[in-house]
Amino acid sequence: EAQVTQNPRYLITVTGKKLTVTCSQNMNHEYMSWYRQDPGLGLRQIYYSMNVEVTDKGDVPEGYKVSRKEKRNFPLILESPSPNQTSLYFCASSSHSPDTQYFGPGTRLTVL
Amino acid sequence: GESVGLHLPTLSVQEGDNSIINCAYSNSASDYFIWYKQESGKGPQFIIDIRSNMDKRQGQRVTVLLNKTVKHLSLQIAATQPGDSAVYFCAEMLAGNQFYFGTGTSLTVIP
Numbered sequence: 001e002a003q004v005t006q007n008p009r010y011l012i013t014v015t016g017k018k019l020t021v022t023c024s025q026n027m028n029h030e031y032m033s034w035y036r037q038d039p040g041l042g043l044r045q046i047y048y049s050m051n052v053e054v055t056d057k058g059d060v061p062e063g064y065k066v067s068r069k070e071k072r073n074f075p076l077i078l079e080s081p082s083p084n085q086t087s088l089y090f091c092a093s094s095s096h097s098p099d100t101q102y103f104g105p106g107t108r109l110t111v112l
Numbered sequence: 113g114e115s116v117g118l119h120l121p122t123l124s125v126q127e128g129d130n131s132i133i134n135c136a137y138s139n140s141a142s143d144y145f146i147w148y149k150q151e152s153g154k155g156p157q158f159i160i161d162i163r164s165n166m167d168k169r170q171g172q173r174v175t176v177l178l179n180k181t182v183k184h185l186s187l188q189i190a191a192t193q194p195g196d197s198a199v200y201f202c203a204e205m206l207a208g209n210q211f212y213f214g215t216g217t218s219l220t221v222i223p
Binding site for chain 1: 153
């Protein structure tokens with residue numbers, strides 16, 4: 001089944017404790033993105049990647065890192081999480097640009 | 113950042129009626145637009161897209177209209193069903209793979 005998977009789905013952590021949210025797609029897509037979704041603000045793009053080893057900042061990249069060492073994986077790294085990074089995070093992928101994006105199920109992160 | 117706004121945060125329609133959800137975008141350089149549907153607890157799901165060289169595109173029960181003159185996008189859902197109840201987002205794409213989403217309209221279908 002073609003899909004985008006994220007892990008973990010839920011995470012509660014404390015300020016300053018490094019964490020990684022994994023994202024993997026099995027559709028051989030070139031493009032991948034990370035978004036955060038907050039009430040009243042819609043989805044905001046954090047980072048995107050157009051190919052292996054190619055990443056670019058989106059609208060809200062501060063406090064986040066990404067890497068794209070393999071085509072299928074696009075992990076989101078929070079080196080020192082803060083409470084304002086409490087949010088619902090989505091990973092998405094598409095085969096080319098422009099094209100529709102397929103979204104993962106989301107990761108709900110709470111930073112205390 | 114770019115601003116993509118929706119005219120109404122909530123919309124209620126009677127089952128069987130047509131629904132129209134509106135969206136305003138701000139960047140005339142945007143060349144690709146998408147409508148997504150998001151059900152509670154799930155990720156956004158693609159509904160329909162349109163490129164800037166078109167002004168109308170139809171899918172199954174859905175139509176997207178693009179008015180580049182006033183930078184306005186709309187989604188029309190024909191014969192709205194209870195399963196259409198969800199939050200709908202418009203998104204615009206700028207250079208590369210840079211997307212900006214609207215804040216969403218919550219559609220409620222009344223049986």
